[in-house]
Amino acid sequence: MVRQLALLLLLAGPVSTGPGFAAPDAPRRVVSINLCTDQLAILLAAPGQLISVSDLAQDPRSSTMVEAAMAYPANQGQAEEVYLMKPDLVLAGAYTARATVSMLERLGIRVVTFPPASSIAEVRQGMIEMGRALGREAAAQAMLEAFDARLERLPPAPSQRPTAATFAANGYASGSRSLAGEIIERAGYHHLAEDLGMPMGGFLPLEALIMADPDLVIAGDPYPGASRAEEVLHHPALAALTGGQTVLEENDWVCGLPALLDATERLAATRKWGAP
Amino acid sequence: MSFARLLTLLAVLVALLFLVSLVTGVAAAGPGESLRALVFGDGGPLTLVMREIRLPRALLAVMVGVSLGLSGAAMQGLLRNPLAEPGLIGVSASAALGAVLALQTGFAAAFTLALPFSALAGALAGVLLILLLAGRSGGALALILAGVALSALAAAMTSLVLNLSPNPFAANEIVFWMMGSLADRSFAHVWIALPIMAAGWLALARTGRGLEALTLGEDAAAAMGTDLRRLRLLVVTGVAASVGAATAVAGAVGFVGLVVPHLLRGAVGGRPSRLLPAAALGGAALVLAADIGVRVILPGRDLKLGVLMALVGAPVFLHLIWRMRGQT
Numbered sequence: 001m002v003r004q005l006a007l008l009l010l011l012a013g014p015v016s017t018g019p020g021f022a023a024p025d026a027p028r029r030v031v032s033i034n035l036c037t038d039q040l041a042i043l044l045a046a047p048g049q050l051i052s053v054s055d056l057a058q059d060p061r062s063s064t065m066v067e068a069a070m071a072y073p074a075n076q077g078q079a080e081e082v083y084l085m086k087p088d089l090v091l092a093g094a095y096t097a098r099a100t101v102s103m104l105e106r107l108g109i110r111v112v113t114f115p116p117a118s119s120i121a122e123v124r125q126g127m128i129e130m131g132r133a134l135g136r137e138a139a140a141q142a143m144l145e146a147f148d149a150r151l152e153r154l155p156p157a158p159s160q161r162p163t164a165a166t167f168a169a170n171g172y173a174s175g176s177r178s179l180a181g182e183i184i185e186r187a188g189y190h191h192l193a194e195d196l197g198m199p200m201g202g203f204l205p206l207e208a209l210i211m212a213d214p215d216l217v218i219a220g221d222p223y224p225g226a227s228r229a230e231e232v233l234h235h236p237a238l239a240a241l242t243g244g245q246t247v248l249e250e251n252d253w254v255c256g257l258p259a260l261l262d263a264t265e266r267l268a269a270t271r272k273w274g275a276p
Numbered sequence: 277m278s279f280a281r282l283l284t285l286l287a288v289l290v291a292l293l294f295l296v297s298l299v300t301g302v303a304a305a306g307p308g309e310s311l312r313a314l315v316f317g318d319g320g321p322l323t324l325v326m327r328e329i330r331l332p333r334a335l336l337a338v339m340v341g342v343s344l345g346l347s348g349a350a351m352q353g354l355l356r357n358p359l360a361e362p363g364l365i366g367v368s369a370s371a372a373l374g375a376v377l378a379l380q381t382g383f384a385a386a387f388t389l390a391l392p393f394s395a396l397a398g399a400l401a402g403v404l405l406i407l408l409l410a411g412r413s414g415g416a417l418a419l420i421l422a423g424v425a426l427s428a429l430a431a432a433m434t435s436l437v438l439n440l441s442p443n444p445f446a447a448n449e450i451v452f453w454m455m456g457s458l459a460d461r462s463f464a465h466v467w468i469a470l471p472i473m474a475a476g477w478l479a480l481a482r483t484g485r486g487l488e489a490l491t492l493g494e495d496a497a498a499a500m501g502t503d504l505r506r507l508r509l510l511v512v513t514g515v516a517a518s519v520g521a522a523t524a525v526a527g528a529v530g531f532v533g534l535v536v537p538h539l540l541r542g543a544v545g546g547r548p549s550r551l552l553p554a555a556a557l558g559g560a561a562l563v564l565a566a567d568i569g570v571r572v573i574l575p576g577r578d579l580k581l582g583v584l585m586a587l588v589g590a591p592v593f594l595h596l597i598w599r600m601r602g603q604t
Binding site: 235236237 | 305324325379384442446448462463464575577
């Protein structure tokens with residue numbers, strides 16, 4: 001009976017909502033100041049272990065877990081306010097808030113930084129490392145197994161892959177050697193950036209995109225308020241392309257979270273009707 | 277050179293640059309192939325690029341150039357001061373403020389021409405302020421000081437509005453509104469700008485005789501039967517409409533109205549009525565050339581028009597200041 005319950009919990013996905021216990025020497029007051037570590041920590045932390053997340057995690061424009069994040073007090077990622085929360089562990093991104101991180105370290109607080117995931121392998125690595133930092137290795141292992149199982153269940157790629165390109169504000173296109181690139185490949189598409197020699201991504205002139213004529217253009221979700229940077233996404237030439245277009249909410253796949261599989265599954269589903 | 281020959285020469289230059297502009301871009305296709313795709317259309321991507329990206333871009337370059345060239349010539353005639361240029365004296369910056377306010381408040385989406393009208397309102401406020409501060413008797417110094425103040429104020433307000441926007445990209449667009457660009461514009465921009473610009477051109481085209489009389493001084497012009505109030509009204513509304521509409525779609529492009537009349541004034545014998553059409557064509561040629569330049573220097577990277585304009589315009593500006601220093 002207990003085994004069956006455990007199995008059910010495992011199948012239900014991450015076990016964060018259920019009761020759980022951190023290892024005895026695990027940190028007890030954890031503050032996260034980065035959108036991606038926020039969400040991973042919410043999924044993995046034991047009840048009461050995480051005491052604050054960044055305000056971005058509560059912003060529906062960037063976070064996939066607004067409701068869960070609302071349960072925590074928000075911080076703005078300033079060293080001063082984080083220090084006053086008396087954390088014994090701070091979770092931060094590797095390239096953001098460098099000044100804050102070094103200040104906290106000078107004040108004697110343990111900081112663990114996580115690089116942004118640029119591949120599925122790094123997403124898996126991030127889950128393991130977060131489990132280790134929080135003393136929640138078992139929960140991380142369960143999340144990893146559920147993630148792998150879902151990855152396994154993705155529909156197989158067709159022999160003739162349709163081409164897809166991302167096209168965001170200012171004409172920014174993700175590269176094939178990026179998390180977005182790997183998600184596109186896993187969803188059964190061929191990444192246009194590979195043909196154009198942009199493995200690391202970059203600014204793609206609208207003309208070059210039109211000439212390449214991809215089967216699918218994946219645009220980001222526009223922000224409120226006007227910007228000329230996003231105006232290019234409404235250019236008539238883009239609408240006149242022969243291929244399909246889809247809008248993908250960017251918060252699904254900016255972070256190395258299980259939620260990126262939602263984006264992958266939606267993309268794969270688009271292929272069923274969208275492929276020529 | 278006769279006046280007719282000068283105009284023909286300028287028109288040929290504009291036509292040539294227009295063709296070069298059409299065949300300049302990152303898409304790898306020969307000029308002949310590109311133009312065939314433009315005219316006959318094969319339904320392929322090249323036709324799409326030519327008709328929806330390159331053609332509106334080249335047309336906008338001509339329209340913006342005509343607007344700025346005409347406005348520079350007319351304002352210089354009215355104020356009898358070769359430094360009166362929409363970009364330098366803050367009229368373009370005020371137009372940009374009007375456009376940014378309309379875009380960020382959502383008013384731009386209220387009706388089709390809301391964006392250029394808002395830029396027109398901004399430009400109008402700018403021109404009126406300049407006339408008030410440095411119009412009648414003010415010399416070059418008063419004009420430039422008033423222009424610097426107005427430019428700084430309008431630019432600061434524009435930056436403030438863009439920084440307050442909920443859109444994270446908006447703050448990066450300060451540089452577009454200050455320096456101008458024609459990258460990735462579409463026919464939608466041509467259609468919203470054209471009616472207001474054309475109205476401005478018509479108003480400015482009717483100022484030739486009045487400006488001619490004004491070269492003799494205000495009293496003499498009035499004695500010759502020139503209605504000075506009507507002349508002022510025509511110049512103010514014409515400049516506001518053409519600069520406003522140009523700025524709404526291309527940002528503030530500076531120096532065109534300074535460089536072009538300066539280069540052509542000698543060729544037309546210093547006559548304002550002849551300078552107007554020549555400056556219109558010259559402006560079109562200069563903006564087309566600059567827009568070709570930004571695409572050749574940094575393909576696909578949206579180098580701003582203002583960068584090239586300042587490279588050409590600043591030396592002309594300094595030269596004018598130098599000459600004036602000698603006079604006073």
